[in-house]
Amino acid sequence: MSETVIKCESVYKIFGENAKKMLEESNGNVDAKTFQEKGCIVGVNNASFEVAKGEMLVVMGLSGSGKSTLLRCISRLTDATGGKIFIEGQDLLELNNKELIELRRNKMGMVFQSFALLPHKTVVENIAFPLQIKGTNTEDSINRAMEMVKLVGLDGRENYFPRELSGGQQQRVGIARSLAVEPDIWFLDEPFSALDPLIRKEMQDEFLRLQEKLQKTIMFITHDFDEALKLADRIAIMKDGIIEQLDTPAKIVLNPATEYVRKFTEEVPREKVLIIEDVMDASSKDNLGDLKVSKDEIIENVAEKILTQEKLVGVVDSNNNIVGSIKPSKIIDTVFGGRKNGS
Amino acid sequence: MEYLKKYPKLFQWLFLLIVFFALCFAIDVPETYKFIRGQAEFVKDPNQSVYFFLGKEVRYYAFDVFWRLPPLLGWLPIWINDSLFFLMNEWMPMEFWNEDTQEFKTRPLLLEISRNLTSFMTFLIELIREILLGGLETIVAFTSWDFIDAYPWLELPGLPWTIVAAGAAILSYKLSGKGLALFAGLTMIYISIFGQWKPSMQTLSFILVAAPLSFIFGLGLGIAAYKSKRVEKALYPILLVMQTMPQYAVLVPALVLFGVGDHAAVIITMVVAVPPMILLTILGLRAIPPEVIEAGRMSGCTNWQLMFKVLIPTARRDILIGVNQVIMVCFSMAVISAFIGAKGLGFNLLLALNQLNIGLALEAGLCISLIAILLDKMSLAWANKQTDYFGNLSFYQRNKNVIFFAASFVIGIILAYVGTFIFKGSFNYLFEIPHNKGISTADFWNKGVDWIFDTFFVYIKAFNTWLIQDVLQPMRALYLRMPAVATLVLAVGAGYLIGGIRSALVVAALTLFIALSPWWDRALVTLYMATFGVVISCLIGFTVGTLCFQNKKSAAFMLGVCDIFQTFPSFVYLIPVMMLFGITDTSVLIAVIVYATIPATRYTIEGLRSVPVGLHEAATMSGVNKFQRLTKIEFPLAFPHMMLGLNQTIVFALFMVIIGAFIGTEDLGQYILKALSDKNGAGIGLTLGICVAFIGLIFDNLIRTWVEKRKKHLGIA
Numbered sequence A: 001m002s003e004t005v006i007k008c009e010s011v012y013k014i015f016g017e018n019a020k021k022m023l024e025e026s027n028g029n030v031d032a033k034t035f036q037e038k039g040c041i042v043g044v045n046n047a048s049f050e051v052a053k054g055e056m057l058v059v060m061g062l063s064g065s066g067k068s069t070l071l072r073c074i075s076r077l078t079d080a081t082g083g084k085i086f087i088e089g090q091d092l093l094e095l096n097n098k099e100l101i102e103l104r105r106n107k108m109g110m111v112f113q114s115f116a117l118l119p120h121k122t123v124v125e126n127i128a129f130p131l132q133i134k135g136t137n138t139e140d141s142i143n144r145a146m147e148m149v150k151l152v153g154l155d156g157r158e159n160y161f162p163r164e165l166s167g168g169q170q171q172r173v174g175i176a177r178s179l180a181v182e183p184d185i186w187f188l189d190e191p192f193s194a195l196d197p198l199i200r201k202e203m204q205d206e207f208l209r210l211q212e213k214l215q216k217t218i219m220f221i222t223h224d225f226d227e228a229l230k231l232a233d234r235i236a237i238m239k240d241g242i243i244e245q246l247d248t249p250a251k252i253v254l255n256p257a258t259e260y261v262r263k264f265t266e267e268v269p270r271e272k273v274l275i276i277e278d279v280m281d282a283s284s285k286d287n288l289g290d291l292k293v294s295k296d297e298i299i300e301n302v303a304e305k306i307l308t309q310e311k312l313v314g315v316v317d318s319n320n321n322i323v324g325s326i327k328p329s330k331i332i333d334t335v336f337g338g339r340k341n342g343s
Numbered sequence B: 001m002e003y004l005k006k007y008p009k010l011f012q013w014l015f016l017l018i019v020f021f022a023l024c025f026a027i028d029v030p031e032t033y034k035f036i037r038g039q040a041e042f043v044k045d046p047n048q049s050v051y052f053f054l055g056k057e058v059r060y061y062a063f064d065v066f067w068r069l070p071p072l073l074g075w076l077p078i079w080i081n082d083s084l085f086f087l088m089n090e091w092m093p094m095e096f097w098n099e100d101t102q103e104f105k106t107r108p109l110l111l112e113i114s115r116n117l118t119s120f121m122t123f124l125i126e127l128i129r130e131i132l133l134g135g136l137e138t139i140v141a142f143t144s145w146d147f148i149d150a151y152p153w154l155e156l157p158g159l160p161w162t163i164v165a166a167g168a169a170i171l172s173y174k175l176s177g178k179g180l181a182l183f184a185g186l187t188m189i190y191i192s193i194f195g196q197w198k199p200s201m202q203t204l205s206f207i208l209v210a211a212p213l214s215f216i217f218g219l220g221l222g223i224a225a226y227k228s229k230r231v232e233k234a235l236y237p238i239l240l241v242m243q244t245m246p247q248y249a250v251l252v253p254a255l256v257l258f259g260v261g262d263h264a265a266v267i268i269t270m271v272v273a274v275p276p277m278i279l280l281t282i283l284g285l286r287a288i289p290p291e292v293i294e295a296g297r298m299s300g301c302t303n304w305q306l307m308f309k310v311l312i313p314t315a316r317r318d319i320l321i322g323v324n325q326v327i328m329v330c331f332s333m334a335v336i337s338a339f340i341g342a343k344g345l346g347f348n349l350l351l352a353l354n355q356l357n358i359g360l361a362l363e364a365g366l367c368i369s370l371i372a373i374l375l376d377k378m379s380l381a382w383a384n385k386q387t388d389y390f391g392n393l394s395f396y397q398r399n400k401n402v403i404f405f406a407a408s409f410v411i412g413i414i415l416a417y418v419g420t421f422i423f424k425g426s427f428n429y430l431f432e433i434p435h436n437k438g439i440s441t442a443d444f445w446n447k448g449v450d451w452i453f454d455t456f457f458v459y460i461k462a463f464n465t466w467l468i469q470d471v472l473q474p475m476r477a478l479y480l481r482m483p484a485v486a487t488l489v490l491a492v493g494a495g496y497l498i499g500g501i502r503s504a505l506v507v508a509a510l511t512l513f514i515a516l517s518p519w520w521d522r523a524l525v526t527l528y529m530a531t532f533g534v535v536i537s538c539l540i541g542f543t544v545g546t547l548c549f550q551n552k553k554s555a556a557f558m559l560g561v562c563d564i565f566q567t568f569p570s571f572v573y574l575i576p577v578m579m580l581f582g583i584t585d586t587s588v589l590i591a592v593i594v595y596a597t598i599p600a601t602r603y604t605i606e607g608l609r610s611v612p613v614g615l616h617e618a619a620t621m622s623g624v625n626k627f628q629r630l631t632k633i634e635f636p637l638a639f640p641h642m643m644l645g646l647n648q649t650i651v652f653a654l655f656m657v658i659i660g661a662f663i664g665t666e667d668l669g670q671y672i673l674k675a676l677s678d679k680n681g682a683g684i685g686l687t688l689g690i691c692v693a694f695i696g697l698i699f700d701n702l703i704r705t706w707v708e709k710r711k712k713h714l715g716i717a
């Protein structure tokens, strides 16, 4: 794997007066119920993971499961109660106020669910805001902000106030603002949850287009599993502050680690998530028919072709070497079967 | 029994009323009771009872305790007085360096602080005043009288009125545009031509010191309270009392602490103007969505940047209302503090009213109101101002306002210079039009008043007599007829029914304070006038508000009218009513009604407006007609907000009733006014002020508690 950008080691966030003391006494064995009885709310419970450069980690979970709290720990909007967080190898909790501000000014960008635009500033002023805070002069920051306005497709509206824009447009401003300082790390906290479904889809596509171009390291939060599947390199599923499973979408669908995760995956159309490699038979490479498919194809895209075949279909890698085969009936199995037993 | 179960509250209220009336009828008026005129409590009379407390002698007329409680707090004003005297003259003596005599001198700490504060404020006011009007105090402050004798040309000449007028217009243009610029220019020209220049500039210099200082202190303390719960807890009770404390009442202690003059007026204005600013700052900051704060922090803001670039601008709406209030209070105080020697329009206004010269009063009042509106609009425009980044402006375009001002400065000076030749030997009208040398319309107005009096005398008199004899006097008698115990039971019972034990206790404490003070009877008179005013104001306000609400344009128009009326200093309202009804209770009450109708109207419109649009549509769809919609949907939902309007209406009414003492009423205000000229008045004034504030707070507590419950019930908390 390439270099690690974000690294969490046993991060805890517990709200309440004696949180720190209680955490120490519990020796890392935090039980939400007993803590709640003593007046503490567990936000994040023993989270450990890494995010690599250019990777998009989607954190998924129902509302109240601690996603935002986790993100706020990593951006140090709130201080974690226990554990360690490293940003590009730097211990986040060791940073003093000044270093933290520097980090935020140069490395981090964040997008919020409620957009969180400054109501007294116009679109272009909002986008230029982080630059001006940094001390960039007015002309440069406005020019840069205008580039961002074009990037998110809001040209012509740069002098509008947030209240004059629709939700989707406001979130474009939020995105542009978070990108204005060219951060390496991009946090998005349910950026599309407040939008209606059509706009949401449009924004997701737009977001993928942007990421294609920018290749940021991303932590993306959502409570929508479909959104997670659509965007993620890897997904972390949270429940009651605990990360239940962290894996690629396909592996989560194929091997749910817990009952809770399995419930989520039940309704997922597998053909949209799994690729040929996930379901092929790597041991039999003989008796192949004429059709060959790439191992990285999503099943949905090639299902029709495969189903018209009678013989085994060959699976090839990017160098056109045969790496396995797949029976047409396996496709039917994957799409219609499999959902009961989970494999 | 069934009804009892269905409407338990109703029966509880009925029960309370029955107890109240039973008490009223059961307790007879003592034969010796009469409404006490004059300060009987401080006059020796063998019929009085006497007690000593903390070494203070308190005299009072004793009655049956059910009828009137004995003034167990009678020592409080005397005690406050003595304490103030002690603090000022004896407490914490320290050595201070004296510049003039070049030696150390021992002085009480508070006296020294007061002296320093006084000279600082005086300096600020004089500085602005002399820039506008000319003078030599500022130069002297930096040098000495000898110095100015040696170099007399150093005396500040003052600005010709033409330059100030042009400056005001150009500034308004920069802030807002042509409309405001025109208004600013015309206002200044009006002031000048009508010979009000000097007093206007005196008032303006007072405001230009008091308003920014109040704003800064209010904002600062508001921020401190927002950041620290402890500060907020310490401030809150003071803020609450100050909100309902009549402005007269704070004048008296100011006299003791800071003496007489503009500086004392500025300090005391700040005491009155800062609390609403603090409250609104806290309110605004609290209402900021947490994500906006996080967005600011993620943009890499330092604490300082976060406060001034994110938090305060985001809370702008509430803070602006605060600024508006500050300006309002400052202008109000500009008039009222003429009682403690502030110069300017306020002084002229009071003088004119005292001499019953309605015409002159009207001119001064108009000037004050115009300046108030102008400053209010300018501050608003300033806060809403925007920068244009994209216009490719030339040097001239970018600096045209400065250039224009420079040009008008030069032209103004040339004009003033030319003026010295034109008006040789008389006043230089192009420099400054002296007081009473401008055009005066006073005669016209006075004749108008006389004409009105001559023509309509019969009707006015008839109305006046009817109102006083058939409405006001019986009502007053009824209020005074209430035994103290019955009033207490009613107040505490209402507190209990609305807010449970907690409210009952608060109300009991507040009412007891008034009942145990020597001024219960007076408080009842204040209450009766306020009640009368509030009832009529609410009727008018709710009707007008509801009617205006039917149409978007008229609603917006009405709110604008409310804005402008609110900007008028409270004293100004006395002018037209005195024109019509002379010196009677009727005048006071009509002023009360006009003044208190403003919040009643405003809150009605705002309340109705806040009803969600979806509900309108749903109702219209289900075939409800306009009237049904109003009574079944809009009123119930808007009612909590309208009740907050009632709260404001009560506070406004109380303020105006107290100010009405100037015309001559027999309530608490009369004593406050008297205390102003009493050398031991500080304690009395302050205690009286607290009494009035507590009347306001009783209603405030009850209404707020009710509104909160109701909002929860309706799910619109």
Ligand SMILES: Nc1ncnc2c1ncn2[C@@H]1O[C@H](COP(=O)(O)OP(=O)(O)O)[C@@H](O)[C@H]1O
Pocket: A015, A016, A041, A042, A043, A061, A062, A063, A064, A065, A066, A067, A068, A069, A070
């Ligand atoms: N400032 C806070 N004080 C106390 N509890 C909090 C605070 N912020 C969040 N929580 C609690 O932490 C839990 C996780 O919240 P959050 O991270 O916002 O959930 P999510 O973003 O997944 O919806 C919730 O139970 C919430 O009530």
Ligand SMILES: [Mg+2]
Pocket: A067, A068, A069, A189, A190
């Ligand atoms: Mg969240």
